[in-house]
Amino acid sequence: MERGVPKPKILISNRAQIVMPYHVLFDECEEERLGKKSFGSTKSGIAPFYSDKYSKVGFQVSELFDEERLREHVKSVCEQKDIMLQHMYHKEPINQEELMNTLREYRDMVEPYVCDTAAFLRDAISEGRTILLEGQLGTLKDPDFGIYPMVTSSSTLAAYGAIGAGIPPYEIKDIIAVVKAYSSAVGAGEFVSELHGEEADELRNRGGDGGEFGATTGRPRRVGWLDTVASRYGVRMQSATQVALTVLDVLGYLDEIPVCTAYDIDGEITKDFPVTARLAKAKPVFTVLPGWKCDIRGIKKFEDLPENCKKYIEFVEKEIGVKITMISNGPGRSEIIYR
Numbered sequence: 001m002e003r004g005v006p007k008p009k010i011l012i013s014n015r016a017q018i019v020m021p022y023h024v025l026f027d028e029c030e031e032e033r034l035g036k037k038s039f040g041s042t043k044s045g046i047a048p049f050y051s052d053k054y055s056k057v058g059f060q061v062s063e064l065f066d067e068e069r070l071r072e073h074v075k076s077v078c079e080q081k082d083i084m085l086q087h088m089y090h091k092e093p094i095n096q097e098e099l100m101n102t103l104r105e106y107r108d109m110v111e112p113y114v115c116d117t118a119a120f121l122r123d124a125i126s127e128g129r130t131i132l133l134e135g136q137l138g139t140l141k142d143p144d145f146g147i148y149p150m151v152t153s154s155s156t157l158a159a160y161g162a163i164g165a166g167i168p169p170y171e172i173k174d175i176i177a178v179v180k181a182y183s184s185a186v187g188a189g190e191f192v193s194e195l196h197g198e199e200a201d202e203l204r205n206r207g208g209d210g211g212e213f214g215a216t217t218g219r220p221r222r223v224g225w226l227d228t229v230a231s232r233y234g235v236r237m238q239s240a241t242q243v244a245l246t247v248l249d250v251l252g253y254l255d256e257i258p259v260c261t262a263y264d265i266d267g268e269i270t271k272d273f274p275v276t277a278r279l280a281k282a283k284p285v286f287t288v289l290p291g292w293k294c295d296i297r298g299i300k301k302f303e304d305l306p307e308n309c310k311k312y313i314e315f316v317e318k319e320i321g322v323k324i325t326m327i328s329n330g331p332g333r334s335e336i337i338y339r
Contacts, residue, residue, distance in 0.1 A: 013117040013166075014062040021102060022081055022094055023048040029089040041187070050153035052077075061114055062108035074099055118166025125171055133161040133172070139234035140189075147276050150189030158238045177240035179231050179320065181248040181312075183224040184212050190279045193224035193260040200224075207250050224288070227260040228319035233273035235322045236307045244326040245313060249335075253271050254291040257312060259321060260284040289315060304338050 023045030030048075031038045041047065052058040057077055063070050074096055080098050082093040124131060135156060140146045142156040154160070161170040182203060185191050195203060203223045204212040212221040235243060251257055262285035265278055269285060292306035299305055305313075317324045327337040 008113075010113050011115050011117050011120060012061060013123045014060070014111045014114050015118075016061045017049070017053050018059045018061060018064075018106065019045045019049045020052075020059065021099065022085075023052070025091070026081075026084075026089075029085075029091065031295055033089065047153045051156075058091070059103075061110065064103060064110070065114075070103060071100060074103070078238070121165055121167050125167065131165075131171075133158075133165055133241070135161060138178075139237045140230060143235070145237050147189045147279060148185065150276075158240075174242070175238055175240050176242050176244055177235040177322065178244045178246060178324075179226075179235065179316075179324075180246050181226060181251055181316075182207070183227050183230075184221045185223075186219070186221050190276065190282070191212045191222055191224060192230070192263060192279070193227040194222055195224045198276045202253075203250070205255065207247060225258045225284075226316065227284070228316065229271055229273055230262060231316075232271070232320045235320055240322050241320045242325040243317070243320065244328065245316065245324045246328040247294050248309070248327055249329040251312075252292060252295050255293065257289045257291050258286040259289060259315070259319070261287045287315075297335065299329060300337060301336050302327070302329055305337070 005296055010246070024043065025045075026048040027043045027045045031041050031043060038128060048181075049058070056081070059070075060072060060096060062122060063073060075305045078094045078096050078099070085091040085093060135158060137152055137156045138154060139153045143151045145154065145157065146152075158172065158175045159169065162172055183191070183193055184207065185194075194200075200223050204220055207221075207223060212223055213219065262269050263274070263279075263282040264285055265274065265282050273279075274282065289312055292308040292312075296305060297308060302310065302313075313324055313327060323339075326339050329335055329337060
């Protein structure tokens with residue numbers, strides 16, 4: 001406020017669960033313990049947080065406003081956590097009073113925004129208002145349908161949006177899947193079309209807005225050519241009604257653009273995305289398309305794109321089986337081509 005930033009216009013669900021300071025600590029400790037077998041976690045506490053949620057020892061926002069209940073919950077949880085901290089990770093026990101003070105700070109911070117968000121959204125639906133639900137990560141990071149165990153800890157599928165928002169599933173009418181014109185990944189896990197060395201460095205440095213580096217960690221993202229086997233599987237599992245193809249402008253430096261259109265698994269060629277154990281054996285089968293060798297930034301209409309660029313888009317669209325309705329050829333909101 002004192003810096004001229006307006007008060008955020010947000011609402012926080014009274015049923016939302018809280019990432020606790022010790023969740024971050026446990027995330028760091030476990031990655032340290034696993035060493036070379038680590039999951040490549042962002043160390044933000046996400047896996048320990050969800051573990052507690054489904055073990056029914058997590059903290060809901062509503063508890064912040066009941067001091068007696070909150071203190072009892074803190075005491076109970078710390079008894080369990082301290083055993084693991086001291087005997088498994090050889091760390092100091094949790095300071096309960098310090099934790100209580102932190103939670104009071106959380107309470108004061110969120111109090112103006114807490115409400116029943118599901119009721120708010122139901123009212124919005126009845127009023128005919130448009131609601132946009134934004135997902136995080138993508139299909140391959142889903143704990144059920146992704147490259148388990150190198151996944152996140154909550155569902156990344158559009159269908160889960162109804163549960164997360166507390167709205168009826170039939171209210172979700174349109175699902176836009178975002179597909180990059182090349183592939184990138186943060187963290188460990190199978191990556192069939194991955195590039196290495198100078199070729200990877202050039203794509204990474206040219207990619208995105210300022211290069212392909214993790215938003216949370218700043219570490220270099222793994223990059224590779226577009227994998228339409230994975231992309232087709234991804235958009236199907238999202239039940240996508242349309243696709244937004246992004247960072248197309250990045251590929252303008254290439255004479256030829258390989259696209260992974262099938263996998264070779266033990267001599268068998270397949271276009272079906274396999275389970276993790278078989279994915280580990282997969283080798284990419286590439287189709288090489290001609291590049292357009294120019295900068296497309298500033299082009300506003302699909303018809304004005306270079307011929308080879310249009311052919312690349314049409315090829316990808318055919319391979320993934322969902323209409324590409326939006327194409328980004330730059331990081332700005334105005335740099336989107338609508339088809």
